[in-house]
Structure formats: structure tokens, C-alpha cells
Amino acid sequence: GQQVMQIPQYQHVQEGEDFTTYCNSSTTLSNIQWYKQRPGGHPVFLIQLVKSGEVKKQKRLTFQFGEAKKNSSLHITATQTTDVGTYFCAGPEGSGNTGKLIFGQGTTLQVKP
Amino acid sequence: DTAVSQTPKYLVTQMGNDKSIKCEQNLGHDTMYWYKQDSKKFLKIMFSYNNKELIINETVPNRFSPKSPDKAHLNLHINSLELGDSAVYFCASSLTRDSYNEQFFGPGTRLTVL
Numbered sequence: 001g002q003q004v005m006q007i008p009q010y011q012h013v014q015e016g017e018d019f020t021t022y023c024n025s026s027t028t029l030s031n032i033q034w035y036k037q038r039p040g041g042h043p044v045f046l047i048q049l050v051k052s053g054e055v056k057k058q059k060r061l062t063f064q065f066g067e068a069k070k071n072s073s074l075h076i077t078a079t080q081t082t083d084v085g086t087y088f089c090a091g092p093e094g095s096g097n098t099g100k101l102i103f104g105q106g107t108t109l110q111v112k113p
Numbered sequence: 114d115t116a117v118s119q120t121p122k123y124l125v126t127q128m129g130n131d132k133s134i135k136c137e138q139n140l141g142h143d144t145m146y147w148y149k150q151d152s153k154k155f156l157k158i159m160f161s162y163n164n165k166e167l168i169i170n171e172t173v174p175n176r177f178s179p180k181s182p183d184k185a186h187l188n189l190h191i192n193s194l195e196l197g198d199s200a201v202y203f204c205a206s207s208l209t210r211d212s213y214n215e216q217f218f219g220p221g222t223r224l225t226v227l
Binding site for chain 2: 030031033037041042043044045048050086088092097098099100101103105106108
């Protein structure tokens with residue numbers, strides 16, 4: 001079946017270092033969403049990418065959607081302790097008319113102050 | 114005002130018991146979901162309702178039964194609880210069933226089966 005893979009599973013960085021998580025889909029996606037889950041919290045929507053090659057920025061976060069719309073990445077510049085959490089990418093299953101999202105396994109980011 | 118709320122937040126129970134988790138959203142959304150998050154943080158959809166109609170029913174044991182009395186509420190009843198049911202269960206909602214809509218998650222219910 002359709003799969004969304006995310007790497008790495010864990011990343012420990014020193015505060016101020018950069019961080020990147022990568023997301024790969026087994027199928028072409030109409031769109032991809034990114035969510036952040038703080039420790040003990042719930043997933044919170046960050047952004048959606050729709051167009052091939054799209055790049056969006058939110059302050060220190062840069063999101064990219066691949067040209068083939070099968071991969072995506074999230075890059076955080078100069079991490080801060082507030083960036084700690086698990087980052088998930090998610091893509092719709094099939095035609096996307098059920099709302100069903102296939103989530104990647106998540107990348108858990110730890111930031112050492 | 115909480116957008117998506119769930120009760121209870123924690124649920125500790127014995128194997129074999131029956132329990133329910135309730136979810137309510139005040140966003141006026143049409144579509145609601147139940148997700149299970151295991152100890153490795155993997156998020157897997159279980160069910161989805163659109164305007165009270167079941168539209169997603171994943172391969173889940175039939176001990177799990179969702180119910181949507183109206184489009185603002187989605188409950189999850191679990192019969193004969195097993196150790197493997199221990200997880201965090203998240204309710205979520207979206208404006209419509211279209212995949213372009215972001216999903217809003219509730220705070221989660223941490224279920225521990227002893």
C-alpha cells in the first residue's frame with residue numbers, strides 16, 4: 001500500500017545548529033502537510049505544500065516540496081529549545097477525497113541548550 | 114475556547130473492561146477522525162465520519178466501535194480491552210473531507226490497559 005517514510009527517526013542537535021527532516025512518498029502526492037507535536041502534546045498543523053518545487057518559509061523553518069511531488073523536507077535554521085518535538089509529514093491517500101492522511105513515522109528533535 | 118476537546122485525558126483500566134472516549138469540536142467542521150498513536154509515536158487513522166456518515170473504517174478489531182450522534186461529536190467505544198490497546202487516542206476534525214484541509218487534533222486520551 002501507499003507509504004510515507006521519514007528520516008531520521010531521531011536527531012539530537014546543539015542549540016544553534018541546523019536541522020533537517022526528509023519525507024518520501026511511495027506515490028505522487030497532490031499535497032503534503034507538516035505537523036509538529038510537542039512532548040506530551042498533540043499534533044499541530046504547520047503548513048501545506050501543493051505545487052511542484054514549492055518552497056515556503058515560516059521564520060526559521062523552510063519547507064520544500066519536490067519537483068516530482070514525492071518528497072518533501074523541513075529545514076530549521078539555528079535551532080532553539082522551543083523547536084523540541086516530533087515533526088510529521090503527511091500525504092493524502094489515493095485521490096484524497098476521504099480526508100485520509102498517511103503520516104510518516106515522525107522525526108523527534110532534541111535540542112541541547 | 115477549546116476547538117477539539119476529548120474526555121477523559123487519562124484512562125487506566127483492567128483487561129477485559131469496556132470503555133468509551135468522547136470527542137467534541139466547536140469549529141463547525143464536517144469531518145472528524147480517530148487516530149491511534151503507539152509508543153513509537155506512529156500515528157494511524159482508525160475511523161473517519163463526514164456529517165455523521167462513516168467514510169473511513171480501517172483494519173481495526175471490531176471491538177472498536179465509533180459513533181457520531183451529530184457532526185460535532187465523535188465517540189469511540191472499546192469492548193473487551195486488551196493490553197495492546199494501550200496507546201494515545203487522538204480525535205481530529207477538518208472543515209471537509211477534502212485532503213487539502215488541515216486537521217485539528219484534540220489533546221489526546223492516554224489509555225493504559227493493565
